[in-house]
Amino acid sequence: MNEQQLPNLAPELTLNDGRSLPAVGLGTWPLNDAEAESVVGLALELGYRHIDTAMRYENEVGVGRALAASGLPRDEIFVTTKLDGPFQGNDRAVAGLEESLERLGLEHVDLLLMHWPLPSRDLYVDTWRTFERLQAAGKALSIGVSNFKPAHLQRLAAETSVVPAVNQVQLSPYVGRADHVAYHQAHGIVTVSYSPLGKGGALLEDPVVTRIAVALGKTPGQVVLRWHLQSGYVPIPKSSNPERLRQNLEVFDFELSAQQMSEMNSLDQGGGVDADLKGH
Ligand code: A2P
Numbered sequence: 001m002n003e004q005q006l007p008n009l010a011p012e013l014t015l016n017d018g019r020s021l022p023a024v025g026l027g028t029w030p031l032n033d034a035e036a037e038s039v040v041g042l043a044l045e046l047g048y049r050h051i052d053t054a055m056r057y058e059n060e061v062g063v064g065r066a067l068a069a070s071g072l073p074r075d076e077i078f079v080t081t082k083l084d085g086p087f088q089g090n091d092r093a094v095a096g097l098e099e100s101l102e103r104l105g106l107e108h109v110d111l112l113l114m115h116w117p118l119p120s121r122d123l124y125v126d127t128w129r130t131f132e133r134l135q136a137a138g139k140a141l142s143i144g145v146s147n148f149k150p151a152h153l154q155r156l157a158a159e160t161s162v163v164p165a166v167n168q169v170q171l172s173p174y175v176g177r178a179d180h181v182a183y184h185q186a187h188g189i190v191t192v193s194y195s196p197l198g199k200g201g202a203l204l205e206d207p208v209v210t211r212i213a214v215a216l217g218k219t220p221g222q223v224v225l226r227w228h229l230q231s232g233y234v235p236i237p238k239s240s241n242p243e244r245l246r247q248n249l250e251v252f253d254f255e256l257s258a259q260q261m262s263e264m265n266s267l268d269q270g271g272g273v274d275a276d277l278k279g280h
Pocket of ligand 1: 194198201221240
């Protein structure tokens with residue numbers, strides 16, 4: 001690759017364990033192995049260095065193939081996977097992560113997340129202790145959670161010793177999650193936003209978003225991603241479309257004004273998936 005073709009890389013955020021995380025990642029749900037292989041391959045060429053998958057997505061093999069084919073040094077790519085319900089309790093996460101690593105073709109992941117708290121099963125505290133051991137063993141360089149509500153995080157804080165590096169939650173201008181974000185900020189937990197574009201639905205046609213997009217000469221998707229970044233969140237948009245994939249990483253050369261941020265903040269409708277009632 002010559003100098004003109006060097007890809008644009010996202011800046012990094014520091015995690016509470018001292019490691020760092022690229023400020024934009026690529027979401028891979030609901031890509032299958034073949035789709036993930038081609039989309040992740042293109043994303044790595046475009047400059048994405050943060051890839052988010054999960055055991056449950058059933059695309060870790062495809063993600064792993066793209067990582068291997070990229071030829072990039074392992075320590076230049078940040079890979080997240082998640083273990084869901086079948087891997088909670090009784091150290092089941094140990095074998096679960098081993099199987100994920102096998103599918104990914106990796107020796108370790110950069111970030112291992114507990115996919116859902118599943119509070120009715122009451123195994124997340126026990127599972128977190130297993131995660132702490134997996135981190136100590138170097139199998140997961142950082143550990144975190146996903147879909148945890150502040151009450152679940154409080155319980156981890158009271159009963160275990162490692163504070164999750166991140167909590168990955170559904171979050172967008174429509175789903176603001178002020179209570180989650182306040183807890184994260186008070187405890188040094190990085191907020192990773194999934195469905196950051198509102199799943200590509202009405203949010204991208206909202207008049208507030210489209211007006212700001214026109215004013216800045218950017219796309220609605222870029223405006224929404226910029227809102228995440230300026231809020232301190234790490235969005236992981238998914239796109240299978242090469243042009244949108246590129247646009248979603250080109251969000252570091254413009255800014256929303258304080259006024260535009262406040263208009264975006266006013267779009268919050270509350271709600272979002274409730275992890276006391278849902279999860280797998
Ligand atoms: P596509 O894969 O065809 O680009 P989210 O990450 O919030 O779940 O949103 C993903 C959805 O949004 C996908 O359907 C994706 O479709 C679409 N999408 C991704 N990036 C953009 C963008 N920049 N503008 C419009 N739609 C987008």
